[in-house]
Amino acid sequence: MSKLFNWYSGLGLATKQFIYLFIVTLFLVMVLAYRNLSEAEALLKNQVIRDAELLVGRTNQYIDASLDNVENMLLLLSTRYDLFEDGNEAIAADTLRKFADYNNSIAKTLYLVRTDGKVYANEQVNYDIIGNPMLPELYKLALENYGAINVSEPYYSTMSGHTLAYVLPVTDARRQLQGVVVAEVNLDSLTERIAPMIYQSYALMTRDGNIINRLDSRDKMLPYQAGAYPPVLQESFREQLEAVKIGVSRIEGNHHEMLAVVKSTTNRLGWSLAAFIEEDYFYQGLQQLNNNYRTASVVWMIILLLSAYLLSRSFTKPIRRFVEKMDRLHDVQIVAKLPVTRKDEIGRLTQSYNDMLERIQTLLHKTKSAEEQKKEYELKMLRSQIAPHFLYNTLACISSLAKQQRIDEVRDTIRSLVKLLAFSFDKQSEYVSIEEELEGLRMYMHIQQVRYGEQYTYELDVDPSLLQYRILKLTLQPLVENALFHGISPRNGGLITIKGKLEHGVIRLYVRDNGIGISRTEARKALHDQFEQERSKYRFTGIGLRNVHDRIRIHHGVPYGLRIGSTPGVGTVIRVGIPVLTENDERLGIMG
Known part of the structure; x- marks a missing residue:
């Protein structure tokens, strides 16, 4: 034993590590092989059962979630009792078609069954040809538990095949029964x-x-x-x-x-x-597992001799060095790159690590810069929202109207001023609907027309379907203000037109005036720091075109913002591009 110990002591460090790794690893492999063979049967069975229980539970949750979608769809349709009225057949069929298309993964066919037996379906033509003999029974089922959703047993439908139905009675505002909404579930899907x-x-x-x-x-x-x-x-x-x-x-x-x-x-x-x-x-894999262990034990001893040696010499040491250097990293913003001295996988790993640090630093700088810029523009907007001269002159105008006993005009002007100030000071959300933004414009232009006369006119031509979408507050008002004071004011009157429509999935808003216009050079510079128009002290806000343009880009990205076109003596048009954003998207934080 002493001779063996003396021989082991005289070996080099790499050889000692090789022998140690070989003996320890071989021992662990043999112990694990023995234990695995004795416990494989129980472990395999328990694992399969646990997996099955987990999958069954998740599947049950998925079924509940899918059926919740059907219930939500019926509840939404139950609020549309107007679809049951005479003359709304086309609207009813189109509404059912949209609901069915949106929920086609779970809903197969949707019906509205009126009290007089008239039926509307999302596939009206097919229904008119082949019908559905189950609808009378489903109508009765809906009324059995009045006011709640009922579910039928599985049956065969001429419209939906193998299915079952959700049914819900629909009443109007006076609680009068209008009919029943039926959804046949897509059981095949x-x-x-x-x-x-x-x-x-x-x-x-x-x-x-x-x-x-x-x-x-x-x-x-x-x-x-x-x-x-x-x-x-x-x-x-x-x-x-x-x-x-x-x-x-x-x-x-x-x-x-x-x-x-x-x-x-x-x-x-x-x-x-x-x-x-x-x-x-x-049990089908246990015999093969046993044979595999026998073969693997022989092959493993041969491979282990070589791999343990290579692991000691070429892999373990550089990995430890690399890990030690990584452990010393505490601040990714201030860090020195690791030297790349190898051309193998360790060298490529080191180079990838250096590249990763560089990308992280770049992203951190961009994120920090964007946040600072965003805060800066938001502060600018808040600081310059209300110009005091605008309030002074508007109040002076109201006083003049009062002295002239023009009480109705005083009342309308005060109402417009109060609503305009309330709209501007409301800090609940940075976003408002396009309809609310246009309402703010109406109040603003009413005040300007009272102050300067009816020669300052405006027109609104915005697609009604856009009014529900969200827009950054005070996006259009600074543009109209700019057109008023720098476009048509020098001509002592003119027309401002605001148009809006949906183009290629992007909301386009246009503010056009027939004022004095500017040159192409000035139009190109209007959205840069080098260009700054003189601001009238009678304007409502101090928000300029650049501020509006940058706020849109900060929130929605580079593809959006302002574009300016102008012809001297003819007028100017400013195009605003913003993404389609709903109130639900705003709550979820989806800002384009």
Whole structure:
């Protein structure tokens, strides 16, 4: 023993590490192989069962989520009792078609059944040809639990095939029954989405024991009734399945083979999901695993001799050095790059690490710069929102109107001023609807017309479908103000036109005036720091074109912002490009 110890002490460090790694690793491999062979059967079975339970639970959640979409769709349609009125047939069919297209993954066919028996469907032509004999029964089902959603048992529909229906009565504002909305569920689509989630085979059952999913005759695990199409489970097997408790159980399947059954809890509709796994599935890989361990043990000893040596010499040491240098990294903004002295994977890893640090630093600088710029422009906007001279002159105008006993004009002017100030000072959101922005413009132009006369006119030509979309507050008002004081004011009157439409998925707003115009050179410079028009002290705000342009780009990106075109003596047009943004997108933080 002393000679062996002396021999080991005289070896080099790399050789010692090689011998140590070889002995320790070989010992661990043999221990692990022995333990794995003895425990493989139990582990495999438990793992498969746990996976099946997890998948069944997730599948049940997916089914609930999918059916929630159907319920939400019915609740939305139930608010549209106007669709049941005479003369709204085309609107009703178009509304059903839109709902069906949007929810085609779960809803197959939608119907509106009036009290007089008239039926509207999302596929009206098909319904007029082939009809649906189940609708009278579904109408009665909807009225059984008045005011709530009812769900039918599975049936065959001429319009939707193998399906089941959600039904809900619809009443008007006086609580008078207008009809029933019916949604036939796309069970084929639901089955296709559930099938990849479950091991081997499954069955989705209603509280009455009816099978919802379409069974596959090629499935050799479950016993089917002979000669039945579509396939139907044998009655004895279905009764066994109903009696199975929630959790993991055993049941006799086709050809008397035992199956493991994982059954879920019932959902809100009383549905339950059962996944089937053949018990032979748990053992089929064990023999091969045993043979693989024998072969792997021999091969592993040979490979281990070589790999342990290479690991000691060429891999372990540089990796440790690299990790130590990485551990010393605390601030990615101030860090020295690691030297690249190798051309192998370690060298490429070091180079990739240096590149990653550089990209992180660049992104941090860009993010910090953008945030600072955003804050700067927002502060500028808030500081210059209301020009005091505008208030002084407007109040002086109101005083003059009062002295002239023009009470109605005084009242209208004060109302417009109060609403305009309330609109500007409202800090609840940086966004308003286009309709609210245009309302602010109307109030602003009313005040200007009172002050300067009717020679300052304006026209609105905005697509009504755009009024619901969101826009940054005080986007159009500075542009109209600019057109008023720098375009038509020098001519002592003129017309400002505001137009809006949707072009290629982008909202385009145009502010046009027939004022004095500017040259092409000035138009090109209007959105740069070098160009700054003289601001009238009578303007409502100090917000300029550059501020509006930069705010839009900060929030929505470079593709959006202002474009200016002008012809001297003819007028100027400013085009605003913004993304289509709804109130829901704003709440979710989706800003284009």
